[in-house]
Amino acid sequence: xxxxxxxxxxxxxxxxxxxxxxxxxxxxxxxxxxxxxxxxxxxxxxxxxxxxxxxxxxxxxxxxxxxxxxxxxxxxxxxxxxxxxxxxxxxxxxxxxxxxxxxxxxxxxxxxxxxxxxxxxxxxxxxxxxxxxxxxxxxxxxxxxxxxxxxxxxxxxxxxxxxxxxxxxxxxxxxxxxxxxxxxxxxxxxxxxxxxxxxxxxxxxxxxxxxxxxxxxxx
Amino acid sequence: xxxxxxxxxxxxxxxxxxxxxxxxxxxxxxxxxxxxxxxxxxxxxxxxxxxxxxxxxxxxxxxxxxxxxxxxxxxxxxxxxxxxxxxxxxxxxxxxxxxxxxxxxxxxxxxxxxxxxxxxxxxxxxxxxxxxxxxxxxxxxxxxxxxxxxxxxxxxxxxxxxxxxxxxxxxxxxxxxxxxxxxxxxxxxxxxxxxxxxxxxxxxxxxxxxxxxxxxxxxxxxxxxxxxxxxxxxxxxxxx
Numbered sequence: 383x384x385x386x387x388x389x390x391x392x393x394x395x396x397x398x399x400x401x402x403x404x405x406x407x408x409x410x411x412x413x414x415x416x417x418x419x420x421x422x423x424x425x426x427x428x429x430x431x432x433x434x435x436x437x438x439x440x441x442x443x444x445x446x447x448x449x450x451x452x453x454x455x456x457x458x459x460x461x462x463x464x465x466x467x468x469x470x471x472x473x474x475x476x477x478x479x480x481x482x483x484x485x486x487x488x489x490x491x492x493x494x495x496x497x498x499x500x501x502x503x504x505x506x507x508x509x510x511x512x513x514x515x516x517x518x519x520x521x522x523x524x525x526x527x528x529x530x531x532x533x534x535x536x537x538x539x540x541x542x543x544x545x546x547x548x549x550x551x552x553x554x555x556x557x558x559x560x561x562x563x564x565x566x567x568x569x570x571x572x573x574x575x576x577x578x579x580x581x582x583x584x585x586x587x588x589x590x591x592x593x594x595x596x597x598x599x600x601x
Numbered sequence: 602x603x604x605x606x607x608x609x610x611x612x613x614x615x616x617x618x619x620x621x622x623x624x625x626x627x628x629x630x631x632x633x634x635x636x637x638x639x640x641x642x643x644x645x646x647x648x649x650x651x652x653x654x655x656x657x658x659x660x661x662x663x664x665x666x667x668x669x670x671x672x673x674x675x676x677x678x679x680x681x682x683x684x685x686x687x688x689x690x691x692x693x694x695x696x697x698x699x700x701x702x703x704x705x706x707x708x709x710x711x712x713x714x715x716x717x718x719x720x721x722x723x724x725x726x727x728x729x730x731x732x733x734x735x736x737x738x739x740x741x742x743x744x745x746x747x748x749x750x751x752x753x754x755x756x757x758x759x760x761x762x763x764x765x766x767x768x769x770x771x772x773x774x775x776x777x778x779x780x781x782x783x784x785x786x787x788x789x790x791x792x793x794x795x796x797x798x799x800x801x802x803x804x805x806x807x808x809x810x811x812x813x814x815x816x817x818x819x820x821x822x823x824x825x826x827x828x829x830x831x832x833x834x835x836x837x838x839x840x841x
Contacts (some may be wrong), residue, residue, distance in 0.1 A: 463779075561659070
């Protein structure tokens with residue numbers, strides 16, 4: 383991890399293959415996230431990426447529970463604001479109702495994985511601002527309020543980022559990364575949480591399982 | 602904590618989104634000029650430009666230099682929780698979908714394909730590379746690998762245009778893909794991919810490797826797809 387590979391020319395000579403073949407092979411390794419090529423600097427072995435399964439609720443807590451148990455959160459901001467247009471539009475609540483907002487940096491082994499923006503209307507979880515989120519997860523707090531997240535609707539896209547998100551994730555302004563937006567609903571269909579997770583795509587990849595059985599049950 | 606206050610402050614963006622919504626602006630509509638917007642939103646040019654840059658970065662707006670800034674079309678959202686094939690999925694969502702064959706040959710399975718399909722290295726496989734269009738927009742380049750012995754004679758089937766590979770597998774070979782597992786990464790378009798999608802080299806894209814499984818868990822297809830990030834998103838519903 384972090385080691386550099388010999389030059390393309392050296393590899394070609396060593397294996398007795400053409401420069402073109404070496405380049406093709408490195409193309410494949412780069413796409414699969416095994417090496418990273420730096421313009422003018424060479425090719426390096428990448429640290430292994432963590433896999434987030436879109437099927438698991440509260441995707442990040444699931445990584446934390448898995449074999450990579452070193453993911454933790456640093457709270458950068460938390461507070462209560464008025465819904466105004468933005469959240470009244472998202473949650474279908476009045477513009478002057480209160481919404482809890484937090485921003486967390488997800489870290490693993492001193493490496494920044496993601497910046498997470500969360501919004502929760504106080505209407506559903508009145509005491510949401512009163513917990514210590516270095517100890518509890520939001521899902522713990524929902525349970526305490528007898529609310530279960532029954533459905534997480536997620537949207538994964540690739541976006542261009544700017545500071546301060548870029549610098550928090552050790553990226554440059556103008557780089558592209560994953561953005562995972564998620565809408566969490568309780569059993570009766572109320573939207574209780576809206577999250578935007580900006581993921582460092584060098585550190586994280588996603589997995590999705592699709593089946594026609596799910597589609598049938600939805601209809 | 603004050604160090605991070607600019608993380609939460611998206612005031613101008615919120616106001617601009619409110620303006621767009623309340624004025625019913627839709628795909629292709631222009632937003633007012635910078636000067637006008639500064640007055641409408643009561644902000645300075647610097648703040649406005651930052652807000653617009655972020656929205657352009659998320660493909661909500663796009664700028665044509667010297668002309669103006671416009672509302673971008675919504676991204677095509679592929680639902681990966683219920684996804685069972687390109688053609689049937691997009692058609693069920695009311696979109697026109699079609700393909701153009703770039704390459705369709707019989708070849709030998711490389712290590713990865715052999716492992717995924719559970720066949721010996723070097724076995725005969727079909728390699729089918731297609732350009733995928735949704736509503737006539739070039740969206741993806743997809744390469745599928747299928748074992749020859751599971752679908753002999755596939756090369757003679759017409760898979761161009763609006764024909765679905767999964768439909769052919771089902772009707773002609775009695776194999777139904779009921780489950781698809783995807784691994785999703787980011788990538789930058791290489792020159793030849795960019796040329797095919799009419800984009801610039803280095804443009805961001807999804808790099809998705811997938812396997813298609815039948816009812817009894819047999820893997821019958823391995824695929825690799827590259828989808829442009831400015832027009833494509835993945836949707837996934839996780840249920841408890």
